[in-house]
């Protein structure tokens with residue numbers, strides 16, 4: 006087994022439960038593993054939630070962590086994937102002074118070339134949205150920074166796996182007892 | 183007045199416990215749980231509440247009860263400090279897989295988050311040390327949550343569960359209907375076993391020349407003692423136990439070769455690194471068992487029988503993993519394995535035993551020096567109890583000596599804090615053990631240090647008349663720490679010397695008969711007197727102050743480097 010740190014996307018399907026976020030993050034805390042990003046949302050199944058957690062660890066560790074997560078009562082299934090095995094994106098928002106947009110023609114070209122969208126324009130500021138890989142949102146950041154960024158925020162990763170997850174099957178199996 | 187079938191949340195709690203067959207609970211009252219205690223008062227004849235002297239004592243008592251009876255231990259405590267006092271016992275139950283349900287009171291729901299008097303986020307605090315926990319703020323949720331709590335605590339790999347109930351939910355009226363929980367769609371307590379893996383395991387075992395079994399508490403928790411015995415008898419494989427596996431196989435069984443681990447027996451440790459197939463059954467490769475993982479059984483193929491998938495390949499990478507309850511998997515395996523005997527291989531264990539006997543055991547059990555040894559105390563207890571007692575041990579040198587030398591004819595008879603190593607465990611755990619097995623002799627073996635961590639439970643013993651026998655092995659040291667200081671810190675005995683009180687007087691203060699002995703000539707008769715007593719009894723034995731426990735695998739060393747001196 007290698008000791009190389011890899012980026013893994015952990016997907017966790019859960020029942021909705023108040024304490025679950027705490028329980029799952031405690032598993033990382035106990036092992037001194039930093040969470041790079043964490044997103045929760047509804048999943049493709051009614052009342053089933055999905056956590057997407059990104060961490061950088063060695064493979065042996067992620068295997069253990071995922072088993073520990075899966076062991077939690079309200080967790081239906083947990084998976085880990087490498088970047089190659091998933092389709093993933095992040096969304097970034099950039100708030101820039103409106104003056105820059107009008108004064109600097111160049112900035113319009115940047116927005117267009119990076120396939121970003123202008124979400125809102127107001128007399129004082131405008132907001133640009135870019136969804137894509139980390140390198141893309143970072144590149145846009147670097148390009149916009151010289152014009153003065155009033156605010157910048159980037160979401161956690163959202164990701165879907167290339168392989169099927171078959172959560173409904175798992176649920177059916179477990180209820181059929 | 184209109185008649186209503188509604189009852190209070192508190193009464194519902196009691197009814198749920200009765201539905202689950204609970205007849206004894208351990209706890210301590212306080213403001214936020216008073217409505218439940220008020221109901222306990224009404225149900226006194228059906229539900230025996232044992233008032234311990236500290237909430238930690240309640241958890242350990244519940245653990246002792248659960249460990250000997252196989253039932254779920256139940257604990258109640260109030261919010262805030264009552265709840266935080268449970269944490270040590272909950273952590274202990276989690277790491278030692280003990281089924282336990284703790285019910286805590288909580289401030290009224292409208293006060294949650296306001297730093298109200300005795301408010302404490304016990305859900306947050308207990309999350310990493312519980313199998314599951316849940317806060318209830320509505321009375322109507324009580325039956326479903328408590329049913330789930332019991333199911334989770336006892337199913338699969340057992341563990342502690344905490345249910346926190348706000349005071350308003352305890353008062354609120356509700357319609358009571360109870361349905362036991364027997365499945366949760368997101369929870370697989372026992373993974374399905376694969377017959378394929380069992381086939382592979384059988385083939386490895388059938389072809390092995392020097393197979394070796396290490397078994398743990400999984401055998402006891404799975405109630406698989408007889409299947410386990412059948413398996414080893416058919417295959418003739420020598421079997422060693424982890425500290426929590428102790429008593430699953432009777433001590434005098436010819437294939438029982440002793441304990442593995444830091445203070446385990448010489449042969450099992452050294453031969454771990456000589457066997458060709460290592461069969462791990464219901465154990466989890468704790469670091470106290472394996473020593474340095476880099477040099478642990480590298481030559482062997484490893485087969486792991488385990489109920490918890492998260493334990494597989496956690497510490498040791500295995501060649502074959504057979505998931506499932508050993509109660510189900512061992513019978514399948516027995517069908518497939520060949521009858522064999524391994525005389526030469528077993529003789530190797532015997533010859534290592536002989537070395538260990540000459541260097542260590544002889545001096546422990548039959549000392550020629552003047553000072554009393556812990557080992558001879560255990561030997562004398564064995565001779566009188568004939569291996570039929572439940573032995574509860576605390577944590578330290580006396581624990582290792584007890585587990586090394588105590589003999590057992592019955593399973594579920596060794597109660598000790600293994601994974602957490604909680605000093606103060608034994609006295610309250612012995613109370614629970616005696617209540618869980620009232621017809622058995624229960625003897626607690628405790629160090630002078632650990633005894634004083636929960637000594638207040640003498641009050642519980644006095645109040646309930648619980649006839650436990652307490653043996654304090656007094657070396658006037660935190661002996662285990664002192665041993666490490668001697669061996670690894672150039673004898674710098676930093677804060678390990680204990681100036682102790684008159685323990686017999688303290689026992690007598692609680693009206694418990696007691697005696698202190700210093701001389702060998704009084705040992706046998708005192709132990710006899712203790713065991714013959716129908717009442718609780720306290721015996722202090724002054725033992726050699728600076729004795730060390732051997733064999734020992736220094737931490738971080740290999741099992742092959744186990745030291746005899």
Ligand SMILES: Cc1ncc(C[n+]2csc(CCOP(=O)(O)OP(=O)(O)O)c2C)c(N)n1
Nearest residue numbers: 578579580603605629630631632660661662
């Ligand atoms: C609650 C707790 N605190 C500290 C320790 C560390 N510790 C392990 S063994 C030991 C000494 C125990 O002394 P004693 O109870 O007298 O038993 P002895 O080793 O002398 O037999 C200590 C302090 C522990 N295991 N548990």
Ligand SMILES: [Mg+2]
Nearest residue numbers: 629630659661
């Ligand atoms: Mg001591």
